[in-house]
Amino acid sequence: MTRPPDPLELPRLHRPPRLVATDLDGTLVRSDGTVSPYTREVLLELDRRDVPVVFVTGRPLRWAADVFEHVGAHGLAIISNGALVWDVTGDRAVLERPIQPSLGLEVCAALRAAVPGTAYAVETVRGIELEPSFMERYQVPDAVRRAPVEELFDGPALKLLARHEELGPQEFWDVAEEVTGGRLVITWSSTTTLLEISGPEVTKASTLELLCAERGIEAADVIAFGDMPNDLPMLGWAGTSYAMADAHHTVTELADHVAPGHDEDGVARVLAGVFGL
Known part of the structure; x- marks a missing residue:
């Protein structure tokens, strides 16, 4: 795996995270709408190590599907700011939290x-x-x-x-x-x-918490990435949180750390360092 230059200062974690939660637009996905080959390589390596990478996005299902090929064999994505958990492999909803x-x-x-x-x-x-x-x-x-x-x-x-x-x-x-x-x-x-x-109490964080609880994963074992106000609950809940370098100022103020920008493979570069890839 080829790593980008300019090593990052990374947090000293007591143990590697058990789950990665990442926003898409402005975070994992580049400005041109693509996921870079380097980022894809990092995500695939984490999947091989049985570390699930959950896409947690405000995108509706019809747009989130554009990047489902990168979600890994575990095949789960949190869609529409927490209103839907989608089984990518089974092509079906496993949880819906709608507005009546x-x-x-x-x-x-x-x-x-x-x-x-x-x-x-x-x-x-x-x-x-x-x-x-x-x-x-x-x-x-x-x-x-x-x-x-x-x-x-x-x-x-x-x-x-x-x-x-x-x-x-x-x-x-x-x-x-x-x-x-x-x-x-x-x-x-x-x-x-x-x-x-x-819907009432539906956020990226509350749905991610439900997903993690089913798998016996605590907030302390989650590393999360985001860039906009809809990411704030998730970043506040996760044990380790990163704002992207070009994030909204409220996100930068809340997050524990700052990652390089989304056009610089910031999520992948942090994960490569944290997991020693």
């Missing part, structure tokens, strides 16, 4: 009353469905359903997306937090004003 329609619609009405111009989209295992006024920044299937949120929210949803074209992300988040009063979990991982809303 009654609560989701109540929050939608309250937020739109507080911030006129709010537009919504709903994510399910089937895919995304949008209000006509929701301006999607990425291509969606041609046949995607478009209707008022009252029609879209006809069953449990993995994630509710709220977008505003005038407010900044922090301002929109502050209002949404006040309006929802903690009934749902709100965060963002986008550079645009797009809030990602999950």
